[in-house]
Amino acid sequence: MARPILTAEQMRAAERQAIASGTPETTLMERAGQALAETVRLHVGPRDVLLLCGPGNNGGDGYVAARHLAAMGYTVKVAAWADPTSDAARWARSQWNGPVEPFASATETPIVIDCLFGTGLSRGLEQSLFQRLMLLVDNALVAIACDLPSGVSSDDGALLSPIGRYDLTVTFGALKPAHRLMPAMASMGRVVLADIGIDAGSAWFEIGAPDLPPLEPAGHKYSRGLVHCLAGQMPGAIALAANAAARSGAGYVRVSTSLPIDGLPSSIVQTGGADLQDERIGCILVGPGLGDVPQVLTLALTAPRPIVIDADAIGLVGEPERLQGHDTILTPHEGEFRKLFGESEGSKAERALEAARRSQSVIVYKGPDTLVASPVGSLAFAPPAPAWLATAGTGDVLSGMIAALRARGLGPFDAACAAVWLHGRAAEVAGSAMIADDLVEAIPLAIAEL
Numbered sequence: 268m269a270r271p272i273l274t275a276e277q278m279r280a281a282e283r284q285a286i287a288s289g290t291p292e293t294t295l296m297e298r299a300g301q302a303l304a305e306t307v308r309l310h311v312g313p314r315d316v317l318l319l320c321g322p323g324n325n326g327g328d329g330y331v332a333a334r335h336l337a338a339m340g341y342t343v344k345v346a347a348w349a350d351p352t353s354d355a356a357r358w359a360r361s362q363w364n365g366p367v368e369p370f371a372s373a374t375e376t377p378i379v380i381d382c383l384f385g386t387g388l389s390r391g392l393e394q395s396l397f398q399r400l401m402l403l404v405d406n407a408l409v410a411i412a413c414d415l416p417s418g419v420s421s422d423d424g425a426l427l428s429p430i431g432r433y434d435l436t437v438t439f440g441a442l443k444p445a446h447r448l449m450p451a452m453a454s455m456g457r458v459v460l461a462d463i464g465i466d467a468g469s470a471w472f473e474i475g476a477p478d479l480p481p482l483e484p485a486g487h488k489y490s491r492g493l494v495h496c497l498a499g500q501m502p503g504a505i506a507l508a509a510n511a512a513a514r515s516g517a518g519y520v521r522v523s524t525s526l527p528i529d530g531l532p533s534s535i536v537q538t539g540g541a542d543l544q545d546e547r548i549g550c551i552l553v554g555p556g557l558g559d560v561p562q563v564l565t566l567a568l569t570a571p572r573p574i575v576i577d578a579d580a581i582g583l584v585g586e587p588e589r590l591q592g593h594d595t596i597l598t599p600h601e602g603e604f605r606k607l608f609g610e611s612e613g614s615k616a617e618r619a620l621e622a623a624r625r626s627q628s629v630i631v632y633k634g635p636d637t638l639v640a641s642p643v644g645s646l647a648f649a650p651p652a653p654a655w656l657a658t659a660g661t662g663d664v665l666s667g668m669i670a671a672l673r674a675r676g677l678g679p680f681d682a683a684c685a686a687v688w689l690h691g692r693a694a695e696v697a698g699s700a701m702i703a704d705d706l707v708e709a710i711p712l713a714i715a716e717l
């Protein structure tokens with residue numbers, strides 16, 4: 268299931284919309300606090316709980332959760348860093364009939380719930396506050412963030428002040444960009460999304476397990492999708508990509524190469540020439556192991572077919588506007604992105620969307636927080652992928668997977684999203700000691716699970 272992602276401003280608008288439709292703000296807060304308490308009950312055993320409450324509505328959620336946890340039988344302590352400043356938070360505070368101690372006197376507790384600041388954080392926490400918070404969080408058996416760890420900038424995932432490591436983050440209505448952007452995402456633990464009755468429709472979302480095109484009973488290798496790979500100076504990389512394409516369900520994978528490539532399965536056809544006008548081609552793949560051979564990219568761009576442009580070919584594009592009018596998917600990592608699009612301002616999300624607009628291409632902006640952006644403003648955030656994907660050749664595997672799913676008939680944005688999800692899942696299946704070749708072997712297993 269794809270989960271929606273909203274900026275802080277969009278979240279406030281959705282909240283205003285819910286209030287205008289007759290749901291009072293205190294009801295939303297009640298639902299949020301109750302969901303937080305329920306999540307603790309479901310995920311964590313019956314140990315003492317400390318809730319740390321801030322002045323805004325994040326703190327309000329904390330007072331509500333304290334009431335529900337106490338009713339569930341937990342031993343609950345509440346420590347406030349400041350008195351409530353919003354009406355809803357004052358209401359929530361008034362409903363909590365236990366003691367509230369000053370933040371400075373809070374001591375280490377097995378379960379710590381950080382309800383200091385959420386989407387309303389406007390600057391870093393003062394030093395004495397973040398130091399004490401980090402101590403309590405890092406010494407807890409289980410640390411839980413209400414909406415966001417305090418110190419995280421909701422819209423871009425930046426750390427406005429240092430944060431500890433959380434086991435669980437419970438968010439409401441929609442995920443926020445920071446839940447899926449570095450560096451913040453690395454410290455959030457599992458992110459649980461609670462429904463509080465807000466309509467959180469958005470063009471931004473977290474990628475969920477894909478629906479792949481059904482296989483036609485009367486299908487044949489061309490209708491299943493023909494991927495045409497263009498080799499370059501280092502054919503090992505394109506061989507990996509071609510293998511990945513074949514194992515992602517392409518009906519037919521061809522590689523144009525001037526040098527025979529050893530070790531390719533015989534089902535992958537090697538050709539000397541490259542007839543890219545062949546209308547049966549579902550997707551062309553260019554870039555892995557290409558080297559400095561710009562004429563191969565130019566050749567690919569003469570073909571009126573979908574193209575995946577990866578690795579070396581990204582650096583050969585020149586101006587992103589050159590790609591307008593082509594049906595292209597680009598798969599840059601950070602260095603390749605900056606080489607093609609320059610040093611632009613803004614969050615990773617904004618830069619990905621701007622790059623997609625300029626090039627009129629789908630951009631797969633890779634990294635520990637991979638994003639897929641479309642020229643019309645759709646933006647997909649990858650769920651966290653295993654750290655062991657950071658090894659040679661995994662990018663080649665991804666580009667082959669995207670080319671296969673594009674050739675199988677998915678649109679460029681959907682093909683990229685599906686491949687990113689399956690790539691992460693295949694890495695989990697392959698395990699932490701995998702090499703890129705093992706990742707290829709794991710693709711059919713990941714697809715079989717769908």
Ligand SMILES: NC(=O)C1=CN([C@@H]2O[C@H](COP(=O)(O)OP(=O)(O)OC[C@H]3O[C@@H](n4cnc5c(N)ncnc54)[C@H](O)[C@@H]3O)[C@@H](O)[C@H]2O)[C@@H](O)CC1
Binds near residue numbers: 295392463465
């Ligand atoms: N938007 C929604 O639909 C809902 C929001 N809810 C909760 O409300 C939260 C947002 O509430 P708020 O907008 O009140 O924001 P916060 O509770 O995140 O914080 C706002 C308060 O903190 C102060 N502040 C900001 N940065 C500070 C800093 N570095 N040091 C000291 N003070 C600082 C602000 O002046 C303000 O008083 C969400 O994160 C979520 O937990 C929930 O109650 C459910 C519904």
Ligand SMILES: [K+]
Binds near residue numbers: 417
């Ligand atoms: K928080």
